[in-house]
Amino acid sequence: MNNGFVYAFLIFGCGLFNCSDSELVENWKNPEIDAFQAQKVLVLSISNDKKNSSDFEKRLVTDLRTKGVNAFNSDDFFKNHNKNKAFTEEELEDLEALLLSQGYDAVLVSKVIGAEDKITLVQSYRNLNKTFDNFGSDYYSNQDLDNIEDQIENYVVYHAQSVLYCICPENKRQVIWRASIDVTKLDSDKKAIKEYIKMLLWTLEEQDLLISSSKF
Incomplete structure (x- = not known):
């Protein structure tokens, strides 16, 4: 196995193991809706990490x-409520009535639904490539990996989901769009938030939801 083969394997592996910082896993749009631009949208992040949740909402x-979207974070709206609690149907009815009275017609909810530890491609390659006829061929084929040892590190993949709801009197909590996005946290929560929002905005614009693709 020469260096060219190792390089080719690494390129192929980026597709296999997802080397990008974010990946769109699910992208569902209500078939009854072609485009949707809200008059006023509430941005809501559900998380047990209050700081990251607040930072996410403010940036989004x-x-x-x-x-050009008339968006607001949830801090002021939920100042008298615990937004992370499990609301009853009656409480949700009251919240929707309050949203409507304040001019909101949409809510964009984002939440982390899971996380898992991963390892980088180089370590995955080393673990997979175990079968050789003898020590010599094994050592020769893998000796160059010692030069890129610094690329071997643990990281976390967050599985997150965003849902866009229409708050309309005739269609209570109608789901307009839903997307699941995997985000790789390599060095900071700030970067993970940035990458998630980048993918989120791109997907909304592609679907002509909230962001009018004809304007930008």
Whole structure:
């Protein structure tokens, strides 16, 4: 096995093991809706990490407003409520009535639904490539990996989901769109949030939801 083969394997492996920082796993749009631009949208992040949740909402609101969307984070709206609690149907009815009274017609909810530890491609390659006829061929084929040892590290993949609801009197909590996105956290929560929002905004614009693709 020469260096060219190892290089080719690494290129192929990026597709196999997903070397990008974010990946769109699911992208579902209500077939009854072609396009949707909200008059006023509430951005809601559900997480047990209050700081990251707040940072996420603020950044997403800023980016949505840059693209012409009348968006607001949930801090003020939920100041008298615990947004992470399990609401009863009656409480949800009251919240929707309050949203409507304040001019909201959509809610964009985002949440982390799971996380798992991963290892980098180099370590995966080393673990997979175990079968050789003798020590010499094994050592020769893998000796160059010692030069890229610094690429071997643990990282976390977050499985997150965003759902866009229409808050309409005739269609209570109608789901307009839903997407699942995997985000790789390599060095910071800030970067993971940035990558998630980038993918989220791109997908919304592609679907002509909230962000009008004809304007940008």
